[in-house]
Amino acid sequence: MKQQVHHISPPAGKVIFIGAGPGDPELLTIKALRWLQRADIVIADRLVSPEILSEYITPGARIIHAGKQGAQPASTSQPTINELLVQHAAAGRLVVRLKGGDISVFSNILDELETLTTNNIPFQLVPGVTAALGAAAYAGIPLTARGMATAVRFLTAYRQDLMDERYWQELARTDDTLVFYMSSAPVDQIVSRLLRHGIAADRWIAVIQQATTSYQQVSSWPVYDYLAGAAGAVYASPSLIIIGRVAALHQSFRWLPENRGGELYFPPLTDAKKIAVW
Numbered sequence: 001m002k003q004q005v006h007h008i009s010p011p012a013g014k015v016i017f018i019g020a021g022p023g024d025p026e027l028l029t030i031k032a033l034r035w036l037q038r039a040d041i042v043i044a045d046r047l048v049s050p051e052i053l054s055e056y057i058t059p060g061a062r063i064i065h066a067g068k069q070g071a072q073p074a075s076t077s078q079p080t081i082n083e084l085l086v087q088h089a090a091a092g093r094l095v096v097r098l099k100g101g102d103i104s105v106f107s108n109i110l111d112e113l114e115t116l117t118t119n120n121i122p123f124q125l126v127p128g129v130t131a132a133l134g135a136a137a138y139a140g141i142p143l144t145a146r147g148m149a150t151a152v153r154f155l156t157a158y159r160q161d162l163m164d165e166r167y168w169q170e171l172a173r174t175d176d177t178l179v180f181y182m183s184s185a186p187v188d189q190i191v192s193r194l195l196r197h198g199i200a201a202d203r204w205i206a207v208i209q210q211a212t213t214s215y216q217q218v219s220s221w222p223v224y225d226y227l228a229g230a231a232g233a234v235y236a237s238p239s240l241i242i243i244g245r246v247a248a249l250h251q252s253f254r255w256l257p258e259n260r261g262g263e264l265y266f267p268p269l270t271d272a273k274k275i276a277v278w
Contacts, residue, residue: 014094015095022134024134045100143242167192177242187241195223207235215265
């Protein structure tokens, strides 16, 4: 009698999307820590604390650096990241996709979720402290301080061609706190446009570099004084911009000592890394 051969399918893998927070490794959530200690593979963005990668991940896990940085050829392409997620999860591995800040605020998570859904790969989402909340807290700026703002807007001026003059006019006139991600390069243009549309004189601007890290620096100005005092300034990556009445509160409530040495907490991408796919 011919013996029947049973083909055993590989165990089902899974992808856990985790927000690593804006820099300080202790802002990682307990849920995130537990997943990291179980992971087989960790696919990490550039803006993830080096301490998280060196201290909070189980020693047997493989770390794949898949960082991105604007205009840098060393950036890992989104299709490559998608392929890594599918390949490792399909092989039965527990994959953690580790992103800086929160997983859903100005991240490419939609591309990755669609890829996993198309390939029938299960996943979970674990939120993290987004840069706006971390930067504001560590700079002593309550984003909705009573009497100053009742709402917050998370924005980016990375694609200013998508923001027409009517939109800028509305931003200039709102009482909401404005928080700009990925916008330190065009900060002079942001201020100029808001001034052109008559932003109120009681508004301030705070530029927070390398927020929540030991290298955090905060520069704050009345918005009408910014261009005279800081036009052309170059800020470290990442930087976050807060504009509104509340930005003035940094002067009164800053509590974190600043490091003016100019060091970088997140090293820039310089050399393209060859990613081996198992």
